[in-house]
Amino acid sequence: VVLTQSPLSLPVTLGQPASISCSSSQSLVHSDGNTHLHWFQQRPGQSPRRLIYKVSNRDSGVPDRFSGSGSDTDFTLIITRVEAEDIGVYYCLQGANWPTFGQGTKVEI
């Protein structure tokens, strides 16, 4: 399964919204009924951190300005108001099949 993220580079303005798309080459709906598409943030020099699991479930401690949506093959991560600490690279990851990551989207000022 190939995950294609867009854009690969996202210039942002603090306080403004940002959106990242993740498109899958095949449906990510598993036979268990769940859609195993997750989002991760990697700040410069840090390990990845999970933000969202199964499309839209926000992890504990993740600000509510982050949200995930989508279904089947098309998914979106939205930051409603970008803050300075949000700078980094964002990856989608699918676990419905052999795990594969998107290429990453670099969010920068």
Add this chain to the structure above:
Amino acid sequence: EVHLAQSGGGLVQSGGSLRLSCVASGFTFSNSWMAWVRQIPGKGLEFVTNINEDGSRNSYVDSVKGRFTISRDNGKNSLYLQMNNLRAEDTAVYYCARDPGYAAYDVWGQGTMVGISS
């Protein structure tokens, strides 16, 4: 606090071997699937291998099959990655991660750099 502490890694010559370790704390390690994920410098993330709770099941990305071995010692809350016959293309930062299911990696180690020189 849930934590994964990694060790091992370094610089070796092509064809050499390295062993990475990952010690878990703050959760029941023996109940957790675990995985290794790597990141080529300046590039994206790639799943390498995973292992089930008791170590009886695992899977590997094709590029490391026959060269890398994942294992665990639940008595020591430890995960290992034995890497043999290392190639230049294995140069990367390697992360251990807890997998609560379907690659939803919710806890990550700090990463360890593996460099292969020719």
